[in-house]
Amino acid sequence: MQRLIVQGDHSDEVTDVQSRLRDLGFEIDDEPGRFGPSTFRAVRAFQQRRYLLVDGIVGPQTWNAIVEASWHLGDRTLYLKRPFMRGDDVVALQQRLNALGFDAGRQDGIFGPLAYAAVRAFQREYGIAEDGMFGPRTNAALAGLRVDRPGIPARIREELRHRHGRGLAGELIVVDPGHGGDDRGVLGPSGVAEADVCWTLATLVAERLAGAGARVRLSRTEPEDPTEEERAGRANEMGADLVLSLHLNSNPEPTAEGSSIYHWVTSTAGEQLADAIQHEVVTHTGCRDCRAHPRSYTILRETKAPAVMIEPAFITNPDEEKLLDDRDHLAALADAIVKGVRRWAEVGSAH
Ligand SMILES: [Zn+2]
Secondary structure, eight states: OOSOBOTTOBSHHHHHHHHHHHHTTOOOOSOTTBOOHHHHHHHHHHHHHTTOOOSSOBOHHHHHHHHHHTOOTTSSOBOOOSSOEESHHHHHHHHHHHHTTOOOOSSSSEEOHHHHHHHHHHHHHTTOOOOSOBOHHHHHHHHTOOOOSOOOOHHHHHHHHTOSSSOSTTOEEEEEEOSBTTBOOOBOTTOOBHHHHHHHHHHHHHHHHHHTTOEEEESSOTTOOOOHHHHHHHHHHHTOSEEEEEOOBOOSSTTOOOEEEEEETTOHHHHHHHHHHHHHHHHHHOOOEEEEEEEOOHHHHHOSSOEEEEEOSBTTSHHHHHHHTOHHHHHHHHHHHHHHHHHHHHHOOOO
């Protein structure tokens, strides 16, 4: 689906959205097919629940999320294919297998190689033909089991995989400058482009990380504008240990200001990394603390390594735009970001 579905629309697509949202428990009393105020409220409530941008508009991301949310475990056969299968049925499968002590990966709803290997291991242990396909037989076996062998929860396993205390020496860090090429990102009130700021900041961060002993790669060249999936795919192919995506925040209200950092919804490592960077940025640049938040952005979800999206300022705020145009300020910002990454890699979390 390419077209946006918005309030005021009257179409079969609206009917589809309404019936799916109703199945998910949202109340809608608009006439079927008419995108009125109660459909708008339901879309916003759904977006909020799924950590999407809350705008009440059904664009490609919200539509995909609605479709994914509609799958229940056992509705379909899950197997390894490209692109990977996605949905809430995969989340349920990962939860069950992880609880049983198999390693199905973090509960991201993506049926990738880890989930495939976990299904095979489950089938082997329970005497089911070992084909890595989650179909009716495997579902029946899984449904009949009590969760009596509590394994290591997925988030602890993610911790172990990305063990703290190693420092940055030899770590492969992918820095992802947002936008690029023809996509200039958001423009500030006096015309500073998000893409240019992200590029400059990325090169400053990359230099400093390399100075700290890390191996550093950028997710793109300057004239390129890869999709979020392509950026995540490149980071995965390179075997990234860490991904730092750089963007700027924007708001119709020009006084909106400050730094926010986003991490994948269920990634503890990502959350700790986001907190560590945010702490240093706020301390060293004196900007307003808009905190770290869970988000379901594609770049955060599709990367295998812990990832954060850093939005250190609002380019729509005239004062912050001025600072973003100042290379010394960006250098200070890069210092703070790298300090946060180092602290996270060396010390990890206090709890
Ligand atoms: Zn951006």
